[in-house]
Amino acid sequence: MNKLKFLLQIVFVLAVSLVIFQNAEAQSRVDRILINEAERITGDDFPVYAETPKGVRVFGVNQPNSKMLNAIDQGFTDLFAVARKNKYSKRLNHSDYTIFIARADRTKDSNKQYSPDIAVPSGQYAGSVYDKGGFIYAAGMVLAYKPCAFVIAEHTKDLQRVSNVVRYEGEHLILYHNDRSRYNKTADHSTGGGHPILQ
Numbered sequence: 001m002n003k004l005k006f007l008l009q010i011v012f013v014l015a016v017s018l019v020i021f022q023n024a025e026a027q028s029r030v031d032r033i034l035i036n037e038a039e040r041i042t043g044d045d046f047p048v049y050a051e052t053p054k055g056v057r058v059f060g061v062n063q064p065n066s067k068m069l070n071a072i073d074q075g076f077t078d079l080f081a082v083a084r085k086n087k088y089s090k091r092l093n094h095s096d097y098t099i100f101i102a103r104a105d106r107t108k109d110s111n112k113q114y115s116p117d118i119a120v121p122s123g124q125y126a127g128s129v130y131d132k133g134g135f136i137y138a139a140g141m142v143l144a145y146k147p148c149a150f151v152i153a154e155h156t157k158d159l160q161r162v163s164n165v166v167r168y169e170g171e172h173l174i175l176y177h178n179d180r181s182r183y184n185k186t187a188d189h190s191t192g193g194g195h196p197i198l199q
């Protein structure tokens, strides 16, 4: 009897290990796809992995400091609060999100204000006022909707701006998962309209 119990325990442990292993495998496959996409868009490498205190997954060009991680958490906390106010219920956990922190391609905007931005392919903004010749400067950009991922630029100060950018990029993802028609109306800023979308 004891022997049987022992065998069953071994089988159970093996089964659990297999599930954990398979989940880790699937996760790393998804991460590989996300990392490839982030590399393609930004031209950067993302050798560092970190998690915020609230569980946002972060890939960075450098190790983000705790102020940066807390600013990311705050942006999502603000976003989830306004999303709940709009009766949205999906993707309201910090752990639903993966953030890439890329090298800033500029640190000042055209008004000489501190504004770390990334240069990304113009895409739908080609030929618009944003187009700088095949690329645009963006504070952030959505990389994937399932799982939810976007890229922002490294900041050394003005961490409030990080929270704002996180909230703003996150709006697109929240709308995609909770209100598709509103998402469609607000996904492309080249026809006007900006952030915040959710009030």
Ligand SMILES: [Zn+2]
Pocket (backbone or CB within 6 Å): 168, 169, 172, 189, 195
């Ligand atoms: Zn936007």
